[in-house]
Amino acid sequence: MGSLIIKKVIYSGDAYYYASPELNKGINIIVGDNGSGKSTFSYFIEYGLGGKIKPFSKNEDNSKYSLIIEDTNNYVQLDILINDLAYSLKRFIGAQDIFVKHNEEVDSFSLERDKKTAPFTFSDWLLGKLGIPVFELHIGAAHWYFNFSDLFRLLNYDQNTEPRKIYKEPVAENFIADSIIIRKSIFEILLGMSSADYFKKLDAARAALKAKDIAKSLLESFTENHEVSGDTDKLSNRKDFVEKEISVLELQRNDLLKISTRSDDKTGELAEIQSKLVGLELKASQDRIKITNLISEQSKIAILHEGLIQEINQIEKIIFTHEKLDLFAMEICPFCMTEKNVDKGFCICGSKFNDDDYEKFVYNTNEYKDILSHKQKSIKAITLAVETYKEEVKLLTADIQDTDQSIEEYTEKLKKIILTAQFAGNTTRIDELNDRIIKLKDELVQLNFDLRNIDQEQKLKTDFNLKTKAFVQAQNSLKSAKEAYDKNNASTIGLFNEVYSALLAESSYKSITAYIDEDYMPYIDNGVYKANSSEVPKRLMYYFTILSLALQLESVKHPRFLLIDTPEASGIDTDHLNQNLLLLETAIAMGIAASGKEKDYQVILTTGYGKLPEEFEKYIIERFSEKDKNFILKPKTDQSLISKTE
Template structure:
């Protein structure tokens, strides 16, 4: 898999500058006093790789003043990624990063504005052969970023050691710092099978999302079809609709031929007389229909008025019940043990009224209700109001439909009356205008039908296209699910094997650092350290526990280059976090053990340390000048 090697880092602004020494393969040590800028170097490397650095954010309360107050400042690194050399330049206060290789210069956004935009992290992960996968946690969706994986690559001082993972930018946020996300980071760095597994999960969720969109569009087309009267989208085929269009076109052609013949033919008054008779008969039918619609409309108006009256009465009852409940709560007036005149509490003998007369308790109680009973009555009444509102809406819908039908038939009435009058004129003038106009009306209706059918045909075409896409997605989902099950089995087998290997290496690195540590491993579920089966609690060992965790990741990636971990560690030595010098030196001495039996330099560690706060044999790994408070990392320009 891919590998990162930092070759050189340059910082420059209007006021300060810094140029690092050449970093080599293997171990590189930058030494300096506390407060001389060692952590600044680590943060500049992190920043140059597109990560968020809190100390460089002027909105924070604790910032690196020289960098935050500098102007026109940038950081540039010369880097090798999987053997390919690049220059990466990032300006402060900018969301853009520039990359130069042998052929061209590219630029990318750093922070992702939306999911479909390629950002610098995507480019970097691609160069490292790590897929950019999407994760779904409940309704939240996120993409894997290099900054996520960097939490197990950069050992910083700010993170509490027992947390192991470097703090995320939004530490404590459910998405970025969830247990799920921490497990994903470990799995992606330790197992190439998980890269494929999470990639397939991303593809599965994308396909599900696309299917959901298509289903919504399908439902939209069905709704649109119903609105325009095309209610048979699932029943009729495209060929059947095309045949209907062809039939209408044929009818239109015949009517046009008849119209031409009428324009050329002799006058036929008897036919006109018969036509007028038919039109008069149609007029009577239309008038009867109009009368029927008017009666139905009047009945609906009365029904709506009655429902509204009932609704108003129930609303008044609701208001009254609310007042009763309020009064009942505040004054406690309504009780079978209260005198109706003076409202005094009386001692009532069971089975008797307050006047002394014998009564049935069940009948007596029905005149008095508890607050809960009144609330039940209130809910029932309010539900009745909702039901009546639905009834009014239903009546209004029916009313609108009837009024539309009435309007259409009133237009037909006017049109028919006009045709009758024109027919009478035809008889008087011995012409056939009425027949021609009748044909023209038929032609107009058929043309309207053809337009409607053509629209229906287009809707059906789009509907069929969506159905086809849904079928393709269903097949894709089915295939992904099959692959996913196999990948999941492979990934689980691989990670179980990696956890065992990790625990063996981790144990060998950690047990002789501190007296009392007899066994060290990581648990199979959360991949977090377990020392002496969970019994060891001494706080001073927290730093070595975390440091050896990072070193184990690197050692495993050196032994197996198929592991995605990029064979690079950035370590800001934790000399001020409660670790004693002996444990720190023992921990650092373990760095030379990562190469195994045969020496290799196919990795890189950049480590900051106090002056001479490392094993003597590490002196050859020191790079560049020593840093002092009087001669810090960032040098002021003269």
């Protein structure tokens, strides 16, 4: 478990600058009028730690911080301590990398992950120093790397997020970033509840299930679209016999052609034409077999095409009529990954269903839109396949017509040569041999086709059996990890509920019972309605509780750092606000008392004048004032102030 302490906040540009006083371990308070720079101070900290601050972006349409956007050569610098080791972080405005200085050595880390150019990011570096493992999560087809910015959502009580939402608004603006599973994972990581072993095994079980389902689909698709029959040994023996028989017949034919005497020089031409005729007839036979197979494949693809159209229509109806449906694989429960004993052809609820009418995961409406998009892409691919089959049939038909025409032409040539040439040889016997050779070669083509189908089916069966075995092993491994995971986390949740309930009861909320539900969201006094101002202590005590547990438990990964930006929201009055803020000291004292030893921590609070308890006056380190024109950003033209900071 690591600790994060901010020692100094610096902004520097060609036009403006700011240098904070040295911040302390413990509680630090910055007070100021509205618009004087309190929130800017918090922005600098978040930006310097790799966060996205919309007012600092030139691409934002609204709320641009013009003094910073229009400044040049400007950057934010944070002097920090991680486990009492000093580092300096420098990030230029608009840049997507951060320079880290430690012991005169400087490294640069990208904020955006790229497998080729930046596989190791600033977030990876910072989490590593704090003792928090880089955590990955698979959500259906999406793959999520947790960044420090994600965890910062429970380290920063900001004023832009509605208090009822608890978690700070996410940086990424998509449904995955603020999904329940992401929020739960943030809580679990910071509270030390996330078992890397458990989640790796969960991902492995999901991947094994997906691989098994794909193998099953491939096998079923192959058996539905190919006629697989016959015994491999018998077919192989017959193939060997046919190949030998063809060789014998070709030798006999060649011998007969050699001993044939001719009355003129047209005998060689006769043999050449006969050879071409045999080749053309064999090609025409093979092409006709291909056309038959293509027409069969085309028919099956057309059925698949029609089924997919019906499936798309069904998904469109689901999106239109339902916000959320639980559709899942019938073999296992999608949540606990355990097998369900269900009769084949029946749903868990007992209703009869068709195997083609369900999906393998739990989706919401947005995810159904993604599924619909994929299905629509699939139907395009199938439509292309249908057109390809039609084109291949058309080409083969034309090719057969050309071949038949060539056969007629060579047959006419053969007749003319026979009429003008006299042979002592047996031409009837040669024709018989040619007919037998053609028939045997046709049979050989079919034998090879049957053997390939049997071999492909066997490979698919073997692959499916291996994937099924791997899934069973992954499922058993996950079950063991889940039992250990639940057991280890129960005590942490119990302590959280104990501290949270005690703090909230003393707050302006005056709750009777308070605990977190299975999604780690507060459930208070059986859900009885409270005024909007009660949302402030509800959220604030949540953050205080996590800090208290971080001071108490070695297992908690929270870096014992908390940034609170202007908590006077939702119409809360000053007396109630002060009552709630004083509980910060209570939460800290509870954590230190339970652990029995002092630990480094830091709380940075920005608030307005007269909106903090008198007991907190001793923690004030910086004051901004609109009346005194003392704003956070100071013009660099003020040489006296520049000298002072130097």
